[in-house]
Amino acid sequence: MGSGPDRDIRQKIQALLASGRAAEALPLLKAQVRETPDDVLAWANLIRVCEQLNQVAQAAEFVQEAHARGLAHPLIQLAEASVLRRQGELVEAQKKVAECLALNDAPPWFRASSHYEAARIFDAAGQWQKAYEAARDANGYAKPLWPSAWFDDALWRWLEALKRYQPKPNATDDNAPVFLVGYPRSGTTLVHQMLDAHERFQVIDEWPIMEKLAAEVASNWGDLLSPLTDTKAAELRARYWQLAPTSSAIVVDKLPLNLLFWPLIRRLFPNAKIVIVRRHPLDAALSAFMQEFRPHPTLVPFLDMADSIRYWLKLNELVTHIEVTDTGYVRVVEYEALVTEPRSTLTSLMAFLGEPFDERQLKFYVHARGQQQINTPSYHQVVRPIYRSSIGRWRNYASCLPGASIETLKQLIGERWDLSLTSSPDSAVGADND
Structure with missing residues (x-):
């Protein structure tokens, strides 16, 4: 984990990411991968943050740089799957996320995140049954990670x-x-x-x-x-x-x-x-x-x-x-x-x-x-x-x-909302605009 200033920077980055302050974490992550270029967690976080900030092209560049450094790790693969999805490369995205889903010994949080990403990819590809099943499984892996006290009435x-x-x-x-x-x-x-x-x-x-x-x-x-x-x-x-x-x-x-x-x-x-x-x-x-x-x-x-x-x-x-x-x-x-x-x-x-x-x-x-x-x-x-x-x-x-x-x-x-199965003429493959 490191010590001294390096550990402090890591903790600050994690705190920023946990509180949703990705933009503030970005320059710290860029500096971190330069100082510790073999840190796969830093690279994975950097790629994910760029994608979340809608800097998809830069995220793709960081994916390629991580590959050039020989960094092959499930965290980077999962981040790459998100970038490929954003770029419309759904076949390649499915391949990457499939490798993550195949890791049966991965911790529950990683399995949950992998299944959520799979759901997004399948949804974008119009594979509805697979998307729903992936989301259901993702929630199943996530549920034990949430405090049990929250599940009362x-x-x-x-x-x-x-x-x-x-x-x-x-x-x-x-x-x-x-x-x-x-x-x-x-x-x-x-x-x-x-x-x-x-x-x-x-x-x-x-x-x-x-x-x-x-x-x-x-x-x-x-x-x-x-x-x-x-x-x-x-x-x-x-x-x-x-x-x-x-x-x-x-x-x-x-x-x-x-x-x-x-x-x-x-x-x-x-x-x-x-x-x-x-x-x-x-x-x-x-x-x-x-x-x-x-x-x-x-x-x-x-x-x-x-x-x-x-x-x-x-x-x-x-x-x-x-x-x-x-x-x-x-x-x-x-x-x-x-x-x-x-x-x-x-x-x-x-x-x-x-x-x-x-x-x-x-x-x-x-x-x-x-x-x-x-x-x-x-x-x-x-x-x-x-x-x-x-x-x-x-x-x-x-x-x-x-x-x-x-x-x-x-x-x-039922009188207020249309619950019929007849497709809307405007419905099409695509994510929510919400």
Whole structure:
């Protein structure tokens, strides 16, 4: 592992990567592979970070340099598979990931990551059954790595309790951020980039500020409904602005599952506007099920497809409750409308936020390409123009989905959402634009 300064640098790199700060880790990784050119972990991390920062060409160059140095290691092979997938070299990507999958004695975390990558490759290749099975197996390997205490019913109980919360009217004019929330993989990143392309907005990209504040006042979910004095609310509000970036623009706090902190948001910022992005239940649930998330207690349902669907239903019940009880402060943006009618949908959203529509918002992908880092699973999708292939994507996987969950959806929301197996004319091979 090394000692002294070398060990300190390694620890700093790992800390940055663990906290999602890949852009800050990049120069350190570049320096590390020059100082220790045989360090396979450093090379693998360097390749993965470049890919995550949408520097695919440079990632490919580092792959070739690692090969030239004779570095053949599963970590580098797995990173190379990701790069090949991004380059559209799906046959070669499958070969690389197959070598990783064949390592039966590999640790569970590596087997999980290999299967997640295999799922992405098979999905891109239109091999739906293999993609679903790879994602299912990936979640199976990942589950034992998540703390067992997270697998109780506390989250489900909290979702029921949230539907009993009634916000109290408040006429204060405190400076407040806009909160951008929703079920993960439902289009929040697309809305984020559209808003961030407007000069009047600055988006905070998935900083867990509300989660940190919640931890200061509650030891469990239920405590978040306990009375909060005006003094404590003012203290937490000040703490929020200490943690948030200083800006003359309107701050947009984007973190999908901040939706779970709605009571705290409303207590700290009574007049804050909340934008909720909603997507077809099966498209959203499937995308979340197939995603390689960092472990977090609010993401546990995504390890199982049936639970992922159940989670969408419970969160949608909450959204319906919020729409009724928080009138005037909440706008639900339907992902499908945003993708098929972006101008009118975005113009309506901007009117809700009190700012004029800007043509540059429709070219959000130009703005996104100029960003140093995008802290979201869809980092590689929002640098492209809007496309419709993610609408109805679930139909490709219809034979794999749990039948009982589909029947439940039909009974509860069948009149609102199209759950037929007839393919959409816009559906095609392709990943989510969310």
